[in-house]
Amino acid sequence: MSTSATTDIQHPAKKLKMDESRKLIGTHNGTFHCDEALAVFLLKRTNVYANADLTRTRDPAILDTCTVVVDVGGVYDESRQRFDHHQRGFTEVFGHGFNTKLSSAGLVYKHFGKEIIASRLHVSVDDPKVETLWLKLYQEFIEAIDAIDNGISQYPTDLQPRYRLRTDVSARVGYLNPAWNEPFNSATLDSRFLQASSLVGEEFFGRLDYYANAWLPARDLVAEGLKKRTEVDSSGKIVIFEKFVPWKEHLFDLEADLSIPAESKPLYILYPDESGNNWRIQAVPVSPESFESRKALPEAWRGVRDDELVKMTGIEGGIFVHASGFIGGNKTQQGALDMAKLALTL
Structure with a gap:
């Protein structure tokens, strides 16, 4: 992440001593995945959580003290700022014609994506281009992360692929986890998680910038030509x-x-x-x-x-x-x- 967007991971012992007014993002510790790495990145680009700290834990007592929790906790409740998707019976989708079950990335994007896009473009969240880009970015970037994290195959499973594709952003995030024969401790994992969050987040912003600055102007010209x-x-x-x-x-x-x-x-x-x-x-x-x-x-x-x-x-x-x-x-x-x-x- 850039210097201005550095996330300071707060460990449980330190968290308990924090000022209660301080915002805290919670997610699980251990092996990380693309969805929560992006979810945390996106939250840090909102007004509410821009200066929030981050804790990675599965301790329910610590998670209960967090302002927002993603990808852990077994609860999806926007009013409580809880965005997990692993619980039995979870079926939330993005809507607008998209039917892929959401991961934590999709959940955060669904609720905060328009604010993030508007902030990046320096426009009002009500600007029509925000809605267009919000849908486009889900289709072209977020949905695949949701599907991969939820184990949803892109094609019928009876088809044998002709080659392996392991260069997608979810795979690249996965490779940042320590290998089986590398040190597997919380400090290493937390450091690698920040790398992963930066990797997928900067790719998200790169895609957003392209769609805002090249794809959308092209759409306007085509619309004018049709008119x-x-x-x-x-x-x-x-x-x-x-x-x-x-x-x-x-x-x-x-x-x-x-x-x-x-x-x-x-x-x-x-x-x-x-x-x-x-x-x-x-x-x-x-x-x-x-x-x-x-x-x-x-x-x-x-x-x-x-x-x-x-x-x-x-x-x-x-x-x-x-x-x-x-x-x-x-x-x-x-x-x-x-x-x-x-x-x-x-």
């Missing part, structure tokens, strides 16, 4: 971006959010290539990962280039059309637009 698509062509099936933007994921999400009917969904996306000198016309795929297009560029154009393409289409500036018809190029925006409009009719 203006009928100005490009009355059919609404052609979208123009004045600069390249990662658009596929956002396009499908926004189509769902806006309830755009199938017959009105865009078929072609226009944008300048990486050089900025030429333009691309790309057919929208049937899904973000699919190689099949909603309406590929005309079969007769596929694999044709330059003067032959100009002659075939009657549109100046033609550069190429890919052999599969998923993308083509023209020297100008107008040329690419003319190609898209013609392709709609063929």
Whole structure:
């Protein structure tokens, strides 16, 4: 953790002598996991617990003195600030379409995530982007930690994986625990826990910063392009971006959010290539990962280039059309637009 966010672990004997007004975060001692490492990191980024101390113990008497307890204690009760998920009958999920049982990381994120995101972005918690990022970060970062900690398989268990994947953040946190032949004492474990909390926490903030500063602005540009698509062509099936933007994921999400009917969904996306000198016309795929297009560029154009393409289409500036018809190029925006409009009719 950074110097300003250092967590001082308070051991039970020391804790009993503390000022009762001092906030104290409690979690279990011994071997640690990614979920409580992240839960503690997140709590330390809230207004209430920013200056809290940390104790790692399973002693119920000590845990009872803690202001907030995560991943131990057998109780989930937000009003009491108790966030465990191991007790019989626990079934809490994030909601909003997510059905994975929460770990301590998910529980803390569910209740404090919006505050943490708003603080990081220096905006009000009511800012619409906070809700969007809160859901996105759960989907892309937190849910997998919840699932791994709860032993939920990503795929049906009768499938044999072709290779092992042990580089995920939960695995990297796990490797910070002392090996079987290393000293296994409380001082070593507490020190390693702080390393683990810093590792997963900084990765969380790195992901949040990316989604806030790159992913969300791209979403805004795609939304603007969708809004203006009928100005490009009355059919609404052609979208123009004045600069390249990662658009596929956002396009499908926004189509769902806006309830755009199938017959009105865009078929072609226009944008300048990486050089900025030429333009691309790309057919929208049937899904973000699919190689099949909603309406590929005309079969007769596929694999044709330059003067032959100009002659075939009657549109100046033609550069190429890919052999599969998923993308083509023209020297100008107008040329690419003319190609898209013609392709709609063929």
